[in-house]
Amino acid sequence: MATSLAFKLESNAVLLQKIIAAYTPYSYQSIDLDQEIEDVYIAKEFKLNFCHDILNTWKQIDGAALINDMFEDLKTGNDILKIVKYIQ
Amino acid sequence: MKKLLFILGSCFVILNAKAQDFIRLGATHDFASNKVLNIFSFAFNRTEAEEADVAKYLSFNIHSNIFILPTSEVNIGDGVTSSENNVLVQFKIGKLYLPTVQRSSTNPLRTYVWRQSIEFNPSYNSDKEFNERLYFGQLRYGANYVSQVFSGAVPGSYITSVHSIALGPFGNFGSRNSKTYDASKFYSTTGAFFEYTFRDLNQHQEENWVAAISGNYYYIISDIDAITNDNFGGIIKTSLDRRIYKKFSIGLQYKYGNDNPNYAYVHTLGLSAKISY
Numbered sequence: 001m002a003t004s005l006a007f008k009l010e011s012n013a014v015l016l017q018k019i020i021a022a023y024t025p026y027s028y029q030s031i032d033l034d035q036e037i038e039d040v041y042i043a044k045e046f047k048l049n050f051c052h053d054i055l056n057t058w059k060q061i062d063g064a065a066l067i068n069d070m071f072e073d074l075k076t077g078n079d080i081l082k083i084v085k086y087i088q
Numbered sequence: 089m090k091k092l093l094f095i096l097g098s099c100f101v102i103l104n105a106k107a108q109d110f111i112r113l114g115a116t117h118d119f120a121s122n123k124v125l126n127i128f129s130f131a132f133n134r135t136e137a138e139e140a141d142v143a144k145y146l147s148f149n150i151h152s153n154i155f156i157l158p159t160s161e162v163n164i165g166d167g168v169t170s171s172e173n174n175v176l177v178q179f180k181i182g183k184l185y186l187p188t189v190q191r192s193s194t195n196p197l198r199t200y201v202w203r204q205s206i207e208f209n210p211s212y213n214s215d216k217e218f219n220e221r222l223y224f225g226q227l228r229y230g231a232n233y234v235s236q237v238f239s240g241a242v243p244g245s246y247i248t249s250v251h252s253i254a255l256g257p258f259g260n261f262g263s264r265n266s267k268t269y270d271a272s273k274f275y276s277t278t279g280a281f282f283e284y285t286f287r288d289l290n291q292h293q294e295e296n297w298v299a300a301i302s303g304n305y306y307y308i309i310s311d312i313d314a315i316t317n318d319n320f321g322g323i324i325k326t327s328l329d330r331r332i333y334k335k336f337s338i339g340l341q342y343k344y345g346n347d348n349p350n351y352a353y354v355h356t357l358g359l360s361a362k363i364s365y
Contacts, residue, residue: 023189025197025241032243039293043250045234049201052186055150063148064155 012058012084016077019053033077037070058084114360116341120353153184174216174349178226182207192235200235211260213349220315220349222275224262230254230281239291246291254283258306264349269314277321277348279306295337298329303345316351323347323354335364 013033021028023042031041042050051067061083074080116125146156157180185204192198209226232254239245257280264275281304288297305322323345331337341358 023199023236025191025238025245026243030243036293039247039289043234043236043247043287043289045250045252046189046199046201046236048184049186049189049203051148052150052153052184053188059150061150063150064145067148068144 012081013077015057016054016080016084019050019057020077022053023050031077033081035077036075037077037080038075054080112339112360112362114339114358116356116358116360119355119357125356153186154182155184156181175212175214175218177212178209179211180207180209182209182228195237197238197241198235200233203232203234205230205232211262215349219267221265222260222262222349223265224260224275226258226260228256228258228281230256246293247289249289250285250287252283252285254281256281258304264312264315266312266315269312271312271314273312274310276309276311277306278309279304279320279322294331294334295329296331298337298339299327301326304347318346318351321346321348321351329362337362337364
């Protein structure tokens, strides 16, 4: 049980790294999820696309809440993962 | 008092709006009357570049990409005589087309995307005296190109510049209620809009330079005859902002043209200080 959960969380982190990496010239392994997202990896102009990518990957998340929170309270990749962890 | 309450009410249509709010203070030269006017404007839940909406969504459906987004903009002070939208409240309902981002084939440090939107926006637009009031539905299609460039391909590099271009046709259909002419009439215009924004960022993700050009040009299908002799209306607005310290920046703005609700001609060059919060 613990192993499968750990595997799942790691997969989520990798999935998110890959989503972010699509916007950057970096390889996905070098995306640091502790870092802020906005304007470090993704300019605010791309926010809707980024949210859309996340929502497409984890369809259970409330769209409006995620978009509204994304660059106000949520700042890092780990913040997003917390939401993913909570809803799964 | 009633008017003041309405202004305050429209400001707080979206109570929790935080993103991209700003206060702008300054002076502008009006070429038509050859005098200097004060500027005092503030915005809630609305960016200067309209297409780059950083705002509070009431609803966003992931399956259909249909969204509901209320916005408001209020300009008060002397500036209203040289400003077009004095009070504008919109309740945007639209559908977005969001393709995946692409990597440029010529510059591997650049990513870009073309997006599209179709919107229906019930709107209220009036001057600060509430003499001219427009209630209309706006149909709008927008194509939006956004692009970002990184300083390098190694971790630790940063986004150096962002471009956003938006353009598309729109049509407004509704009614004008005029106290000035004591009349009401079917109000309708159709035309096109254009917006371009460029942001230059430093390694701390602060905007060193922001340049913006936006405008619209439209055909007046129906309106109160006494209010304008023109068949066409339109405005062009340009601005250049330079960050001085943290969230404090100074800027130049140039506006030329006319716009609703009064079709009053605007031709101004302004210098102002802007504080984002």
